[in-house]
Amino acid sequence: MNSHRFVIAPSPATLRLLLLLGSLLLISGCGNGTPDGGPQGPPPMPVAVLTVEPENIAVEAEYAGRVHGSREVEVRARVAGILEKRLFLEGQAVAEGDPLFRIDPEPFAIAMQRARAEQAAAKADLEQARREMARSTTLYQQDAISQRERDQALTNHQLAEARLALVEAALADAGRNLRYTRVEAPITGITGLESFPEGSLIEPGTLLTTITSHDPIHLRFSLPEEDAARLARRLTGDEATRPLAATLRLADGSDYRHSGRVDFTDRVIDPRTGTVNARAIFANPDSELVPGQLLRIRLQLDQLAGVFAVPPAAISNDRTGPKLFVVEEDNTVRSRPVELGPQVAGRQLVLSGLARGDRLVINGQVALADGMAVNPVSAEQKE
Structure with missing residues (x-):
């Protein structure tokens, strides 16, 4: 009886798997481990x-700020009348005391004359009352008149003195009003536009123009709450009396040639913005800085060692x-x-x-x- 053997040949996929396993075993048996034969870990990162x-x-910081005049004054009329003439060019620099407007002075000059005449009459009445009082005193000492007549002469003298004082006050008021017809610049600065043309009838308190002082100039800005707290901590002790230096950056990116100082820092935080208002002052002799400009200011908030x-x-x-x-x-x-x-x-x-x-x-x-x-x-x- 013949015996038959059947040999089952492996598939190609099985052969590839066997070859891969053999390769892995061969690699693991080679000398790629540590000297003692253990596996090697990853290298240090x-x-x-x-x-x-x-x-x-x-520690420095920059903030945006707006330029303002150090003083901005409203020039208002102090008396009523006709505005006769403007005596300056709008936008011109004026000095303190320079004439700006002239209000019709004639009514006030007439009032001044009337007050002087009343002063003269009051002085004459006072002299007459003084003579009457002296005469009454002599006659009373001679028992030629009654005490009542002597007292009446004394009262007339006192009334004449009071009337003279009242008239002199009215004279001073008339002189003041006459001076107010010449409207002068209260400060040195740059004038604005006139509010009313010549010929206008104005009342006391009417705004005539404004004057803005350009030298020095103010820059108003806001600091975040954290920066304000750091600045407050720095400005204590010996540094509390030292001015905080400030540098101004112009619109073209260059630094302004005059250094400034912070002269005001608010102690209240604005609840709407969470910032603290502050102000710095800078010299501006050539009017290079103009009110309304938006510039940047640089401060040294702290010095850390x-x-x-x-x-x-x-x-x-x-x-x-x-x-x-x-x-x-x-x-x-x-x-x-x-x-x-x-x-x-x-x-x-x-x-x-x-x-x-x-x-x-x-x-x-x-x-x-x-x-x-x-x-x-x-x-x-x-x-």
Whole structure:
């Protein structure tokens, strides 16, 4: 009896799978492990590090502000009458005391003459009353007249004195009104447009024009609440009496040649904007700055000593707050909680948490954990 053997040939897919498994076993048997035959872990992660040093840094900030005249005065009429003439060119610079307008003075000159005549009459009445009083006193001492007649002469003298005082007050008032027909500049500055033309009938209190003082000039601006608090902390103690210097940036980007100072900072926060109003004063001898201009002002809010300036990207945050990764001597990393200050010129200031010579991880810290081995690469060399 003949026996038959049946051989089942593997399929092509099965052959490929067997070849792949054999290759993997061959590779695992080769000398790619550690010297003791164990498997080798992944290499340390490369990270960019920066050696930090403490610095003394001035904290500065810029704000938008509007230019205003240091004094803006409304020139108003003090007497009623016809506006006869304007004595200045609109927009012209005037000095304090320069004539601006003339109001018809004739009615006030007539009132002045009347008051002088009444003064003369009152003086004559007073002299007559003085003589009558002297005569009555002599006659009374001689028992030639009664006490009642002597008292009447004394009363007439007192009434004449009171009438003279009243007339002299009216004379002074008439003289003042006559002077007010010449409207003068109350301050030195630049005049505005006239409000009424010549020939207009005006009343006391009528606005005639305005004068704005251009030298010095004021810049009004607002500070955020945090900056105002920092500024208030700085302006304490010995620095409370020192003027806070300010620099003005012109529209073309250049700095104004005259430095200024902050002369007012409000102590109340505007609830609508959360800002604090402030004002700076600048010399403006050539009227280069014009009221209404929108410019930028730069202030030094603080001077910090012994702080560290780091790239903002180096800061990590978790539920405990901001932290940084520092490379230890054994090339492992440790996280440190830090206290942050403001950002200055694109760098984040660290107030505490770092020490001189620390190697700070500034790139690649996203996947780091405490105790992880790293391959530090100096940021300076990397650049």
